Amino acid sequence: GIQVEQSPPDLILQEGANSTLRCNFSDSVNNLQWFHQNPWGQLINLFYIPSGTKQNGRLSATTVATERYSSLYISSSQTTDSGVYFCAGRGFQKLVFGTGTRLLVSP
Amino acid sequence: EPEVTQTPSHQVTQMGQEVILRCVPISNHLYFYWYRQILGQKVEFLVSFYNNEISEKSEIFDDQFSVERPDGSNFTLKIRSTKLEDSAMYFCASFSGFNTIYFGEGSWLTVV
Numbered sequence: 001g002i003q004v005e006q007s008p009p010d011l012i013l014q015e016g017a018n019s020t021l022r023c024n025f026s027d028s029v030n031n032l033q034w035f036h037q038n039p040w041g042q043l044i045n046l047f048y049i050p051s052g053t054k055q056n057g058r059l060s061a062t063t064v065a066t067e068r069y070s071s072l073y074i075s076s077s078q079t080t081d082s083g084v085y086f087c088a089g090r091g092f093q094k095l096v097f098g099t100g101t102r103l104l105v106s107p
Numbered sequence: 108e109p110e111v112t113q114t115p116s117h118q119v120t121q122m123g124q125e126v127i128l129r130c131v132p133i134s135n136h137l138y139f140y141w142y143r144q145i146l147g148q149k150v151e152f153l154v155s156f157y158n159n160e161i162s163e164k165s166e167i168f169d170d171q172f173s174v175e176r177p178d179g180s181n182f183t184l185k186i187r188s189t190k191l192e193d194s195a196m197y198f199c200a201s202f203s204g205f206n207t208i209y210f211g212e213g214s215w216l217t218v219v
Binding site: 088090096097098 | 157213
């Protein structure tokens, strides 16, 4: 099955800094999603991005399907961006999650 | 955004007791899933459900687990005899077959 790896595992930023989170997947995917898990454990959908680039406010995501990676870019980070970021890829039916990047944004 | 609803949000149960976690997927969706996340770990696939039957299950989904769609709207996960290691967040997810898979807010299960 599909393997999904994320890097870095942990990231500490000062408020206002920019960051890039990376997701590599082992096989072709039909779907690639990015989630933010908030302190209450809820998975918040950030992007559905099987290919190309999307932007939503300070966040943008890019997937290069032919090179089997996706990246999430956070600009001007805020303390509310703290939490765990997961990418997940779908081959046929199910989503397979990566191990996540734990982000801490300090004031 | 479309919403997947899960109940209860948190349940504490004694070891050996049966637990039923409930989910209301998005109407007109065809694929339904349960995932589990042990505290501090990654989100793991348990089972997928399509056309009123299990389409795929993981090694975690052993005989103590079962799923059901009893009335065409609810989707349930039953754990027959809970163990301490079943303590986790359980997520239900819903998929039309296209684009985004939507997740519910999760049900925290604590087994004591």
